[in-house]
Amino acid sequence: MNFKVGDRVAVKPAYTSPYDTWYRPLKIDLNKIYTVTHVKTIWSEPHIRLNGVSGMFVSGTYFELVYPTPTKSKEVTLKFDEAKYLLDLEDYIKNTYSQHYAASKPLQTAELIYTDPERGLAYTLGNIIKYADRFGKKCGKNKTDLQKIAHYAIHAMYCLDKQKQEENKGE
Known part of the structure; x- marks a missing residue:
């Protein structure tokens, strides 16, 4: 595959010890997403x-390829620091995978629930409502509760996409 500078890539699951061009083993995080910084033949x-x-x-x-380089069709000025909040959200989400309940089990409970996308969608939307309702009540108004809502919204999008894929298989 030909990648472009700016593309986001991940190590293919089949390869556990990548080598560089000179066949030297590289220390690379198999769970990390990397950005392509240079392309050369x-x-x-x-x-x-x-x-x-x-x-x-x-x-x-x-x-x-995980995330292709976005094509610039029109320059957009973000007015509400969205890029900063998306980076914060990405850090929050990555941190959830190292917390005790996620790191200690090979399969998260949500993964079991999401095997049925319709049930997963109901579960995620219910959690969005729960965290929105208790915002500010448990630990005061804080960014973490809002990040939980956003994280469940991402899970809801995942379940919706999975549901649509299953519907398209039946056609």
Whole structure:
């Protein structure tokens, strides 16, 4: 696959020890999403460099595209610090995966619930209502409760997409 600078990529699950162009093993986090910082053709094959990792990689061998580089159709000025809050939300979500209840079990309860997307959608929307209703009551008005609402909204989108995929399979 030919990646572009700015693409977000992850290590393919089949590869556990990526090597760079010179066949040196690299210390790379298999659970991290990396940004492509450089693209170069070496020996007529496209290679990529990633943020925070030294070495070049054959682009399609170890990595898969997670988020393509957004195409700029129109310049938009964000007025409410949305980019900052999205980064904060990303950090919050990543942190939830290392908390005791998520890290100690191979399968989270939500994963079981989401196997039925309709049930998952009802569950996530119920949690959004629960956290919105108790906002400010348990620990005062705080950003974490709002991040929980946003995180469940993302889970709801996941369940909705999964539900639509299942409906399209039946057609």
